[in-house]
Amino acid sequence: MTAARMPGEEHRDEPVQPEPQPIEYSSTASIRGPLIVIEGVQDIGWNEVAEIRLVDGEVRHGVVLDVSLDHAIVEVLEGTAGMRLNGVRTAFGGGPMSVPITEEWLGRVCDGRGEPLDGGPPILGSHRREINGTPINPAVRIPPSEPIITGVSAIDGLATLVRGQKLPIFSVGGLPHLELAAQIAVQANVAGEPFAVVFAALGVTHADAASLRDTLETRAGERETVMFINTADDPVVERLMTPRLALTVAEHLAFECDRHVLVLLADMTNYAEALRQVSAARGEVPTRRGYPGYLYSDLASLFERAGRMRGRRGSVTLVPVLTMPAGDITHPVPDLTGYITEGQLVLAADLHARGVYPPLDLMGSLSRLMRRGAGEQLTREDHLELSDQLYSLMARALQAAELAEIVGADALPAADQGLLAFRAALEREFLSQGQQEARTVEATLDLGWQVASRLPASALTMVSRQTLAARYRGGEPDAEHGHVG
Amino acid sequence: MELSAGTITRVNGPLVEVAGGCDLRVAELVTVGSRQLAGEVLSLAGESATVQVYEETSGLRPREAVLATGRPLSAELGPGLLGGVFDGMLRRLQDAGPWLEPGALRGALDPERRWRFTPSVRPGEQVEPGAVLGTVPETDAITYRALVPHELAGTIETIADEGEVTVGETIATVAGHEITLAHTWPVRRPRPAAGRLSSGRPLITGQRVVDLLFPLCQGSTAGVPGGFGTGKTLLLQQIAKWCDADVIVYVGCGERGNELAELLEDFAAIEDPRSGQRLMDRTVTIVNTSNMPLLAREASIYTGVTVAEHYRDMGYDAVVIADSTSRWAEALRESAARTEELPAEEGYPPELSSTLAAFYERAGRFQTLAGAQASVTILGAVSPPGGDLAEPVTAHTRRFVRAVWSLDRQLAYARHHPAISWTDSSSRDAESLAAFKAAEGDDGWAQRRREALQLLMDADRIESIAQLTGVESLPSPERVALICARLLREGVLQQSALSLNDRYCAPAKQAALLALVLDINRALLASANGGTAIERIEALDLSDVARVRDECPADDVDAVTRLGAEIQSRIARPR
C-alpha cells in the first residue's frame, strides 16, 4: 500500500541525506548528575540531539536542555557514570529527536529507541520526523464514532472502544493487565479495514517482554504490528522517548497511510516514575507525591495524539495500561490519566481472585464515547439498550450482595436472590473468557441476552418492548412472578 | 510596524534571553526567531530581557532575531468572532492547517471579509464613549455594534455610508481619530463600564437541579468542582447549549480535543429553542487543548472573558464557560516555576488566590458606557487532584464564586446525572431570585426550594439510620420521606444530557415537576398520619413520576399536572 500523503507534505520532516561530518566538540567544562556543559558551541538549537563519544569508543545520547551563545547544557540519556572531562567528544544532530517515517516499521520488533531487536536491517526512510509531535488542530478533528472490536466481551459489550478514543486500563500489580493488553493487540480489528497495532512496552521485565513478543508474534506475521520494547533495565530517560516514538510512527500509519492504528502503552506508571526521576535530577519543584507539576500536560501531550481528522480515513486509538500504586485510584498517575482519557477500564483484584478473566470491574469502568460508537449500523441495534440494562442490573445486584453480607443470602427476598444469581452468571458466562478466545460482537451480545434472560422479562425495564420481543430468551416474557423491584 | 528588539542569547525551554532589548516593556508581546513565535517579556535587566515564549521552542537557536510589537498580549475584537474557533490567544483555527506547527497561527478576524455596515450616527453629531456608530449583522442571531472607544468623545467628522466594509477599514472619524470596525484590547485588562448594578434576573439554564436548587443570576459566578468523570463538562456544555444568555464564550482550557469536536458538531446542528437560530451563531469557541502550548492555555481564560466583555459593551448578556480552571492554574504554576518564583501551596505561586479572585471579579451586571444594562456571567470547572476538595484551586474558588455546584463521585458512580451534590453545593443568589420570582407572581418558589432541600437532607439522615437498623423499624413518616426523596432524585433532579425531551427543561415544567413530587409527599404524609398502613403506601406504583420528565416535551406542563391529579386520586383511594 502506498501512502496517501507523502512525508514532508504537511510536517516539517527532514529529508535523510548523507551528512557532512558534524563538528565534534571536546571542550566539556563540567559534569553534574546527568548534565554536561559543553563550551564553544556554534549554531545549536534548543532540544537538539547529541551523540557523545567516550574515550573507549562508547557512544551515548543526549539532548540540549539549555543553550547560550557559547555553551550548551546537554542531558545524557544513559547517565554520566564513568565519564571524564577529558576525551569526551560531543557532536550535535542538527535538530530534535526524530524517527524515520516509513511503513517499514510494520512487522518489526525494536528497542525503546527504535533499533531493531529482531535481527532485521535497521529501519530507514526517506524522511525523519520529530518525535514530540505537533498538536492536531482541534478544528479539524472529527468526533470518534465507530468501534474497534477487541474480541473481549467485557470491553466490546459494556465499554466499547471507539476509533480515535483514549481508553486506559487501570490495574494493580499481580493482575493480568499485560495479558489483556496483548490479547487486545492480537485480536483487535475494524471489520476488514486497514489496521495496525503499535505496542510500546515501558519499563517491563525481560520475562514480560518475551511473553509479549511471543503473543504478538501471530500478528507480526501479517505485517500489522510494531513493537517497541523498553525494559526495566534500559535507561530511564529512554522510557520518556519510547511512547513518543511509537506515537509518531502511529500518526504516520494513520494519517498518511490511511490505517486505523491501535496504540498500547504499558506500563504508564513506569513512564511517570521515569519522568519524576528525571525531573528530580533537574532540580525541579515537585508537587503531589514528588511528581512534577507538568505531569498532567506531559501525559496529555502523549494521549491527545489519539483522534480522527477530517478528510482522512485512518485513526489513532490509544489504550494506556497503568498499575495503580497500592491500588489507589487517587494516586496522581491514574488520577491525571482519568482527567485526560475518555473513560477507563478498571481491573479488580477480587474478580481475579475468583478466577474471572478478564477481571473487569464493571461499575468502575466506563467508555465515555460508547454512545457514539456502538449500536445500530455500528455493532447491533440492541447493543446500547442491553448494556444499559446489564449495568443497571449489576448495580442492583451489588446492592443485594452488600445486604447479603449483613443478613445472609438466604434471608434476601426472592428478587434479590435472582439478582445474585444473575451476577454470578454474568461473571461466569459473559465476563469470563479464554486468553486466546476472540468473540464476535454477535456472540458477545447473545451471551449478554442469555444471562439477562435468567431474570423475568419484567425486570428488564431499560429495554424497549420491541427489543425484548426480539431478543429475550427466557421462558415467559410477560411473567408477573418474581418481580424485581 | 514591528520594531527590531534584539537577538537571542540563550534558550532554556520556553524561556529566552534577548540582548539589546532595552526598548522593550515588561509584558510586551514580541515575536521570537525565524518562525516568529509569540512571546511575552517577563523581565528586563540592563541591556537584556527575558521572554517567555507561547509556543514550542524546539530547534530555536541563539542569534535568531526578536521583534517588538509595542503592545501587551491583546485580542483582536470585531465581527466574525461568533461561530469561530480560536486558540488561547484568539488566533483563528478554522482555516489553519491540520497540524498546529509553531508560528502557524495569526489573527482572529478574516481581513478580507466584507460586512454590511449601517451607520447609526450622522456627521456633526456629538458622541460619548461607548455610543453606537453603526451596526453589522454579524450572525442571524446577533447584531454587531461598532462603538466609540472608551476614552474618546466628540464630534463625528466622517461616518461611512451604508455599504460593505472590511474589519480594517475606517468607518468613522471622531474628534480626529479614525475608527475601524475591529480593534485590539489587552486581554488581562478589564474593559471599562459605567458602573456595576445589582442583578436579580435569573440565568435560566434549563437544568433542573441548577435552576430549582442552586440557581444563578445573570452576571454571577459559579464554580463546578468534581473529580474526573463526574460530569463537569457535560453540565457546562448543557448550559452552553440551553441557557438564555445572548452570547456564549466557551473556553476549552487544557482539556480534550475530541469533546470539543463533538461540541462544535452540536453547536452547528442544534437550534436555539428561543430564537430558532443555530447555536453556533451565538457562540465563540476558544480551544486550547491539553497538548497545545501551556502559556496560551494560561492566556485563554482572559481572552475568553475579554470577548464576553466586548459583547457586554454592545448591550448583550454574555456567559463565559471555562473548562477547566484547574488546567489554567497549572499553567500559571508552570510559568511561575520556570521563573523560579517561590511557591506557596502545592507549588502554586502566592498570587493564585488574588489572580482567581480578580478573574471572577470580571463577571457582573453592568451599566455599559452607553447606558445599557448587560452582563458577564462566569462559570468555571475545577478539577481537584485526587478529588481532594481541600486543594488550593478548589478551596480558593469556593471563596470567590457565588454558587458552587459540587459534583459527587458517589452520585456519578450510581449514574445519577447531573451528579450535583445537594449537601456540598450552594448558591448565594437564591434569595434575590426568590424576590424576582415573587415579583413575577410565583411566591411559592423559595418555599418549594426549602422543602425540596429539607426532604433530601432528611432522607440522607434516615437512610444512614436504616442501614444499621433496617427500614422496617422506621416510623411511617420517615418511610414516606424515603419514598418521596427517591421520587425527587429520579423524577426531578436527574436529567439526561442525551434525552431529546429532557436535555432542556423549561422553567414552567421544572416548577410543575417539583410541585408534583412535593404534593405527593404531603398527600402521602397525610395518608400515613391518617392511619393508612405504610405497606399499602409503599406498594403504590409511582414509577410514572420518574418517567414523566423524559416522556413529555420540555415545556409540557399539562402532562405533569395531569399525572399529579391522577396520582392524588389514587392516594386518596389506595386499593
Ligand SMILES: Nc1ncnc2c1ncn2[C@@H]1O[C@H](COP(=O)(O)OP(=O)(O)OP(=O)(O)O)[C@@H](O)[C@H]1O
Ligand atoms: N447529564 C448527564 N447525562 C448523561 N450522562 C452524563 C451526564 N453527565 C455526565 N454523564 C456521564 O458521565 C461521563 C463523564 O462526564 P464528563 O465528561 O462531563 O465528566 P468530567 O467531570 O468533565 O470529567 P473530566 O474531569 O475527566 O473532564 C459522560 O461521558 C457521561 O457518560
Ligand SMILES: [Mg+2]
Ligand atoms: Mg471534562
